Amino acid sequence: MQRTLPAVALACLLATSVQSCRSSPISTYRVTDGVERIEDVGGGKIRGIEIVDDRYERRDGKLYVEVKIRSARGSRAQIESQHEWFDASGFRVGEASNWNPIELGSGEVDTLTFPAPRPEAAILELRLRDREAIN
Numbered sequence: 001m002q003r004t005l006p007a008v009a010l011a012c013l014l015a016t017s018v019q020s021c022r023s024s025p026i027s028t029y030r031v032t033d034g035v036e037r038i039e040d041v042g043g044g045k046i047r048g049i050e051i052v053d054d055r056y057e058r059r060d061g062k063l064y065v066e067v068k069i070r071s072a073r074g075s076r077a078q079i080e081s082q083h084e085w086f087d088a089s090g091f092r093v094g095e096a097s098n099w100n101p102i103e104l105g106s107g108e109v110d111t112l113t114f115p116a117p118r119p120e121a122a123i124l125e126l127r128l129r130d131r132e133a134i135n
Contacts, residue, residue: 024130031056031065033088033122038067046128048073052109056124063116065124071104078103078131083114085121093121101131 025044031054032039038054053068071077084096094117104110114124 024132026127026129029067029126029128031067031124031126033058033063041125043127046079046130049077049079049104049128061119063121063124065114065116067112067114067126068109069102069104069112069128070109071106073104074106076103076105080129080131081112082127084125084127085114085116085118086123086125087120088122090123093118099129 025046027046027049028041028043029051030039030041033056038051048071050070050072051067052070054066056063056065058064079102080099081102082097082099085093087093102110102112112126114126116124
């Protein structure tokens with residue numbers, strides 16, 4: 001039993017350090033019900049990926065957000081997106097999504113659609129990052 005505890009602790013430490021050592025920046029954007037444009041709320045800038053349009057509307061009491069992204073890279077872009085919903089007070093509504101892969105050719109535009117999980121969801125936070133190979 002004494003040998004397993006250090007091994008488990010070491011495994012946890014390694015798993016944490018691998019996750020925190022990602023070299024690619026994460027771009028974070030926010031869409032808020034009642035605010036006209038998407039807001040860049042910080043983080044690093046993902047190279048060669050642009051938000052070219054966003055819109056939202058309420059349907060059946062729930063917020064639906066659509067964001068168009070474009071690759072300005074000269075080669076195929078492999079990125080990932082993650083999103084999370086919050087209520088008007090900033091409390092999380094539901095769980096954050098998993099990271100989802102997106103592939104874009106040079107100049108290609110992709111439309112991402114996010115239906116709110118519940119009517120009280122008023123803020124969408126979208127994160128984009130480069131997809132990195134995990135060995």
